[in-house]
Amino acid sequence: MSNKYKTIHEFEFNLICEYFSNMERQGPGSPEVTLKALSFIDNLTDQSLIADIGCGTGGQTMILAQHTLGQITGLDLFPGFINIFNHNARKLRLQNRVKGIVGSMDNLPFQKEELDLIWSEGAIYNIGFERGLNEWRKYLKTGGYIAISESSWFTDKRPAEINDFWMNAYPEIDTIPHQVAKIHNAGYLPVATFILPTTCWTKHYFAPKVIANDIFLDKYAGNKTAEKFIASQCYEEELYRMYKEFYGYVFFIAKKIEL
Numbered sequence: 001m002s003n004k005y006k007t008i009h010e011f012e013f014n015l016i017c018e019y020f021s022n023m024e025r026q027g028p029g030s031p032e033v034t035l036k037a038l039s040f041i042d043n044l045t046d047q048s049l050i051a052d053i054g055c056g057t058g059g060q061t062m063i064l065a066q067h068t069l070g071q072i073t074g075l076d077l078f079p080g081f082i083n084i085f086n087h088n089a090r091k092l093r094l095q096n097r098v099k100g101i102v103g104s105m106d107n108l109p110f111q112k113e114e115l116d117l118i119w120s121e122g123a124i125y126n127i128g129f130e131r132g133l134n135e136w137r138k139y140l141k142t143g144g145y146i147a148i149s150e151s152s153w154f155t156d157k158r159p160a161e162i163n164d165f166w167m168n169a170y171p172e173i174d175t176i177p178h179q180v181a182k183i184h185n186a187g188y189l190p191v192a193t194f195i196l197p198t199t200c201w202t203k204h205y206f207a208p209k210v211i212a213n214d215i216f217l218d219k220y221a222g223n224k225t226a227e228k229f230i231a232s233q234c235y236e237e238e239l240y241r242m243y244k245e246f247y248g249y250v251f252f253i254a255k256k257i258e259l
Contacts, residue, residue, distance in 0.1 A: 015229060017078040022212040026056035026081075027122030028200040028249045029149060034063045034121070040192040040253045041117060041145045044068050048116040051075060053105050053136070054123025058085035058098075064119060065089075065098045074100040075108070077126075105132070110139045118146045122249060125151065125170050129179065133186040140256040146188060149196065152176050152250040162243040176250055188254035196249040206237050 020026040044050075048070030052061045055074030058081075065072050074085050085100030103109055105120075105127050118140060124132040129150050140146065151166070153175045166173045174182075176193060183190050213230050220226030 012225070013078075015225070017080055019212060019216050019229065019233075021057065021080050021084060022215050023208045024057065025059040025121075025204060025208070027149075028196055028205045029060055029121050030196075030200050030204045031060075031063045033149075033196055033200055033251065034060045035067060036194065037147045037149075037192075037251045037253055038064065038067060041147065043143070044070055044116060046070060049073075049114055050117040050119060051108070051110060051115050051139070053108070053118060053120040053132075054126060055081070055085060055100060056123070057081050058088050058100060060119070060121045061085065061098065061100075062088055062092055062094065065094045066092070070097070070116065072098045073110075074098070075103045075105065076100065077102065077104055106135070108136065108139055112138050113141045113144075115139050116141055116144045118144070120147070121149045122151075124148050125172070128172050129174070130172070130182050130186070133183060133188070137187055137256060142256055142258055144256050145191070145253065146256070147251065147253045149249045149251045150179065151247065152179055153247050154195070155246050158246040159243060162239055162246055165239055166247065173247070179250070179252060183252060183254045187257060187259045189257050190252070190254050192251070192253040194251050196251065198244060198248075200249065201240055201244070206240075209233060209237070 046069035048068070050064065050068065050070050050072045052064065052072060052074045055061050055076050058074050061072060061074045076082055079102050082100040082102050086095070089095045089098040089100065118136055136146065151170060151173050153173060156175060180190050180193060213233065216226060217230060
């Protein structure tokens with residue numbers, strides 16, 4: 001990758017979070033995709049306990065809450081996201097069963113075998129796909145579900161530019177069959193796997209970024225770090241449009257089984 005561009009991980013954490021606070025979703029996805037993933041999950045009741053890990057501002061969480069009856073806890077490391085999350089829950093009158101808390105996904109505040117469903121859209125990379133699967137498993141009841149969207153390769157070989165970008169940004173990215181094998185090896189029964197459509201990137205992620213970019217650059221006019229950050233976001237979009245046949249986000253739904 002050209003030295004002109006940095007990966008998102010090289011920027012200051014609060015700067016990243018402030019930028020994404022201006023967006024309903026902090027990664028590729030859509031209400032339709034959230035509901036499609038949810039359709040593979042059964043046995044949820046008004047007594048079910050659900051955790052959305054790395055929930056961001058809760059775009060997908062609110063969709064879940066409107067189509068399930070259980071209690072939902074959204075967890076994110078950034079307090080600004082959680083403030084917006086809880087505001088959105090109140091706005092939708094969901095605050096009695098939807099609550100956002102500040103916390104780390106590598107130290108979850110849940111009891112063993114407490115949860116019926118663990119949800120995580122575009123966030124497990126923060127801890128690592130394999131590590132997250134293994135460490136979060138203990139919080140699920142046997143027969144409970146985990147639903148995760150994760151960046152994945154569609155092919156075994158790809159152009160050097162996109163391969164180098166991802167190896168720098170997230171070396172754990174892997175092919176779909178390898179991801180499914182990791183799910184199986186971690187003690188889950190793979191239930192469903194599907195690729196997110198391109199509209200999850202173009203319509204629901206890149207298009208809202210146009211407004212977020214303007215807000216950000218207006219506030220930080222002349223700030224070189226802010227300008228470099230926006231350049232990195234534009235580069236990410238450019239790469240996706242060039243190489244989308246080689247990678248994208250994939251939803252994985254699985255059920256915890258007895259080992």
